[in-house]
Amino acid sequence: MADLFDTAEKPQDRPGARPLADRLRPRTLGEVIGQERVLGPDGPLGAMLGAKSLSSLILWGPPGVGKTTIARLLADATELAFVQISAIFTGVPELRKVFEAARLRHGQGRGTLLFVDEIHRFNKAQQDSFLPHMEDGTILLVGATTENPSFELNAALLSRAQVIVLERLSLTDLERLVQRAEIELGRALPLKAPAREALLEMADGDGRALLNLVEQVAAWKTAQPLTAEALAQRLMRRATKYDKSGDEHYNLISALHKSVRGSDPDAALYWYARMLEGGEDPRFLARRITRMAVEDIGLADPQAQTVCLHAWETYERLGSPEGELALAQAVTYLALAPKSNAGYVAYKAARDAARRTGSEPPPKHILNAPTRLMQDQGYGAGYAYDHDAEDGFSGQNYFPGTMRRPVFYQPVERGYERELKKRVEWFAKLRDKRNG
Incomplete structure (x- = not known):
């Protein structure tokens, strides 16, 4: 590559020269680096241009991937006037002027591609103001956003624009x-x-x-x-792109949770570290890690929850950065622990059953009878004290009398739940024997 270079001073080397990013801005869509998935002949934008039928678009992607450049080149490719505004600096009066200019241009037979940077920063009313101008063809809207359009843009706008996802x-x-x-x-x-x-x-x-x-x-x-x-x-390393209240926050905690669930300690530690590097509150991570122990490990390893709580307590005593190591060890422990969501599934099933049968009373034989009236009504009658029964198990019914006995908890053949599964099956056989 060295023979391609001319070592003589160039105008752009001198102070005041145009920034390199501006000088290298692509002049055609074919010069755009990356985004072949959407710009190629089989991609959504490539297909639109091939059919000469460009529609309003929302370009969704991280910073520096070409959203503004692509919008400008789309205008060139379709011979539309390119107008660029930013939602940060544009209010209703400015929008009216933009729409009026586009209307005059439309009347003269030329369309307008209106590029709106940071479109997610417009409120609902401002977003709605685009709709009539999109519908009558006054403008072809191309919005750019780094935020998830599903959450930041209203349904009416999304129904009139195709979302194009650009990748880092x-x-x-x-x-x-x-x-x-x-x-x-x-x-x-x-x-x-x-x-x-x-x-x-x-x-x-x-x-x-x-x-x-x-x-x-x-x-x-x-x-x-x-x-x-x-x-x-x-060189100072660039700050990690991480919004503690936005999509990245939820995306990374999802990646951490699923890495733990997938028994991959290396991936789990990576996403844990990514969140810390982004400035995430370690207390939030301690809370979510403990939740993982309850939801995904459960009774397959009852110690997992204790490990998380101890790590959380250690962090509270040591603070950052020392306490973060305790949380990292808890993450590693969870990733390598046997997994079972049987307790979680059982709890959700029990909640669902409780909602459906919420007015059913307990069977009278397991109710206390502190008064004569309650005794006369049969409260406590026939109750079998389990400690007096053979094997310490009476096998009597504890569900409402009108309710068919369900099975909520079904332990798996992993970790400590193997032992619990044996107990569940043993009690089920005894219950059948007592009631059979």
Whole structure:
């Protein structure tokens, strides 16, 4: 690649030159790096352009994956006027002006592609204001959002726009972007191979952030290519993209929970660490980890809940970062513990049965009879004291008399529940024998 570079100073090397991200902005959809899944001939956008039938869109994806660029290039490809606004800085008066200009343009025979960045920041009334202009063809709306449209956009808007999911750039995509940047700059980055890989990882799937990092690295004057350690000393790693109240919060806790359930301690520790690195409250994690012990391990390992509670208590005593190790050990223990949701399933089934039969009284023989009237009514009559029965088990009925005996708890053949399963089966045989 070195022979492609001209080492003479270029205009863009000088102070005040356009940012690298702007200079490398694709001029056609074919130049866009990444997003082949949606831009290819068989992808949703590729198919629309092939059929020359572009509809309103919501581009949903993380920062730096090309949402603005794609919207601009779609306007070029369809010969629509491109108008860009941001929901952060645009109010109702500005929207009226945008719609009026689009209406005049429409009357002159030219359509408008209105690109709305951060569209999720508009309230419901503002979102509704787009609808009539979308329906009469005044505008073709392309909204960009980093948030889940299902939660942030109203149903009326979503019913009139197709959601296109854009993905974070892969390491391969980012490498292609660096190569393109090096050709533009006229020189290779002064990095050894491991440092180059570290640079790609620092970008965290964000192409715009990568190009900003590349500009910094390209400006350094170094006698020898830098190692990964030297790069880390010179560059501050980008903050992890993590919204403690948004989609990422729920996505990562779901990943942690399912990794524990799937008995993968390495994956579980990874997602636990990702949440901590993002600034998650360790107390939230302690609470959710304990919930996992109850829901997914249950009585297959009764010790699991105790381990979690002790880890939680240790964190409260030590704080961060020391106490986070105790929680990490609890995560590891849960991932390797035998799994059973039999108790969880039984509880949900019992709750459902209770809702359906909520007015049924207990059978009279298991009710206390502290008064003569209650004794006369049969309260406590025929009750068998289990400690006096053979095997300490009377086998009598404890459900409402009109209710057919259900089976809620069905232990699995894993961990300690193997023993509990034996007990359940033993009591069932004794019950049949006593009542048979």
